[in-house]
Amino acid sequence: MPYYRYSxxxxxxxxxxxxxxxxxxxxxxxxxxxxxxxxxTTERDDSVxxxxxxxxxxxxxxxxxxxxxxxxxxxxxxxxxxKAYFDGYPVKEGQFFFSYPYQSYDFYEDKDDPMEIYYxxxxxxxxxNLIDALGFDKVSRISDFDFADVIKTLFHDALYVEHPxxxxxxxxxxxxxxxxxxxxxxxxxxxxxxxxDESSSYSYYKTAIEYINxxxxxxxxxxxxxxxxxxxSPSYLRLIxxxxxxxxxxxxxxxxxxxxxxxxxxxxNYSIKEAAISVGYEDYRLFSRIFKKYIGTTPKExxxxxxxxxxxxxxxxx
Numbered sequence: 500m501p502y503y504r505y506s507x508x509x510x511x512x513x514x515x516x517x518x519x520x521x522x523x524x525x526x527x528x529x530x531x532x533x534x535x536x537x538x539x540t541t542e543r544d545d546s547v548x549x550x551x552x553x554x555x556x557x558x559x560x561x562x563x564x565x566x567x568x569x570x571x572x573x574x575x576x577x578x579x580x581x582k583a584y585f586d587g588y589p590v591k592e593g594q595f596f597f598s599y600p601y602q603s604y605d606f607y608e609d610k611d612d613p614m615e616i617y618y619x620x621x622x623x624x625x626x627x628n629l630i631d632a633l634g635f636d637k638v639s640r641i642s643d644f645d646f647a648d649v650i651k652t653l654f655h656d657a658l659y660v661e662h663p664x665x666x667x668x669x670x671x672x673x674x675x676x677x678x679x680x681x682x683x684x685x686x687x688x689x690x691x692x693x694x695x696d697e698s699s700s701y702s703y704y705k706t707a708i709e710y711i712n713x714x715x716x717x718x719x720x721x722x723x724x725x726x727x728x729x730x731x732s733p734s735y736l737r738l739i740x741x742x743x744x745x746x747x748x749x750x751x752x753x754x755x756x757x758x759x760x761x762x763x764x765x766x767x768n769y770s771i772k773e774a775a776i777s778v779g780y781e782d783y784r785l786f787s788r789i790f791k792k793y794i795g796t797t798p799k800e801x802x803x804x805x806x807x808x809x810x811x812x813x814x815x816x817x
Contacts, residue, residue, distance in 0.1 A: 546624070547623045547624070548623050548624060548625040549621060549622075549623040549625050549626050549629055549672065550621075550622060550623050550668060550671075550672060551619060551620065551621060551622075551668070551671035551672055551674075551675055552572045552620045552621070552622040553572065553574075553618065553619065553620035554618070554619050554620070554654070554657060554658070554671055554674075555617070555618050555619075555658070556615075556616075556617050556618075556654055556655075556658055557615070557616055557617075557618070558580075558613070558614075558615045559581070559583070559608040559613040559614050559615070559616075560608065560613055561608060561609070561610045561611065561613050562607070562608060562610045563607070563608040563613065564605070564606070564607055564608075565605070565606040565607075566603070566604075566605050566606075567598065567602075567603060567604050567605075567606070570598070570600065570601065570602075570620075571600050571601065571622060572600055572620040572621060572622040572626070573597065573598070573599060573600060573620060573621045573622070573626060573630055573635075574597060574598045574618060574619075574620045575595060575597045575618065575619050575620070575621075575678075576595060576596050576597065576616045576617070576618045577595045577616060577617045577618070577644060577647070577650045578590055578591065578592055578593065578594050578595065578596075578614050578615070578616050579592060579593075579615050579616070579617065579647050579650065579651065580592050580614065580615035581608075581609060581612045581613050581614035581615055582608075582609035582611075582612045582613075582614060583606060583607060583608050583609055583613070583614040583616075584605075584606070584607040584609075585604065585605075585606055585640070585641060586604045586605055586606075586640075586759075587605070587759075587762060587766075588641055590614070590641055593643055593644065593645070593647065594641055594642065594643055594644065595641075595642060595643075595644045596640055596641045596642075597635065597640055598640070600622075600626075603777065605767065617650050617651070617654045619654075619671075619674075619675055619678065621675060633679055633682070640713050640714070641713070644681070644682070646681040649678070649681055650678070653674050653677065653678065657670070657671065657674060700739055700742070700743075701743065703729050703731060703736075703739055704739050704740070704742075704743045704744070706728075706729060707725050707729060707736065707739070707740075707748065708751075710725055710728055710729075711725065711748075711751060711752055711755060712755065715752050715755045715756055715759075719779050720752060721749070721752070722736060722737070722747075722748040722749050722752070725748060736748055753789070753793060754793050756778040756779070757778070757789070757790055757793050757794055759777070759778055760774040760775065760777060760778045760786075760790070760798075761774075761790075761794060761798075761801060763777055764798060764801065764802050765801075765802070771783055771786070771787065771798045771799065774786075774798065775787075786798075787799075
């Protein structure tokens, strides 16, 4: 599988292109203000079980905005410096965030402290099975990691050192597996399976809230999905929400999706139709009716008011 290498350095905006046999990497010791250097495949190849499609290192610039659409891979980003916002959620040094294939997301660099990140993408017909086996189907999209030195060493060796006699496909894939081996359970925050006493039922409730907050914008999750992640029955999940929350699980998911759509209208200048599609409503008229039911105003009126929406679960003891 052929890999090609691009590098760019801003603000000069000069581009370099080379093949693995003649690399001209940017010197990492110079640490240019704006920098990007990466390997990537030129062709999608679904016949391969798993392969690394993209590998890179980037130092952003203040207020940089990146919008991802229709990417056919799993993307892992490791922040080693600075601040940014991933789909509106803050990301800081020492955290990683990841996205699913064909998931749209926004990435904003902090205006005063732009982020330095390393990123790697996995693709192939069996990629989902590997991701699920690693536990990433059940975790927060933003989590802490404590192996920044390992990340820097592995990525710099791949990006800045020539490997003319190495099979890059196998080399990069083995690098990905090594990175995965450093993800410990405490990094992944996978829910456990405690008993069903008073304390554990509240633990289930808190974990359910966290999972909804992290995943309801990623894909069209349902209360059954939440129950499956917690390894409990849907009926027991309903009892938990009835006990601790004034909203049902389904209603909270709907409200959180509407929060996302409302903030896209407010901050990203989405049209009503675009906001509706971003949360899974093909019929924007239906979306407008549901929006008014839960938010209290139509999307058009909401845009005019310019008031941010923040949905939080209302606990029964409040």
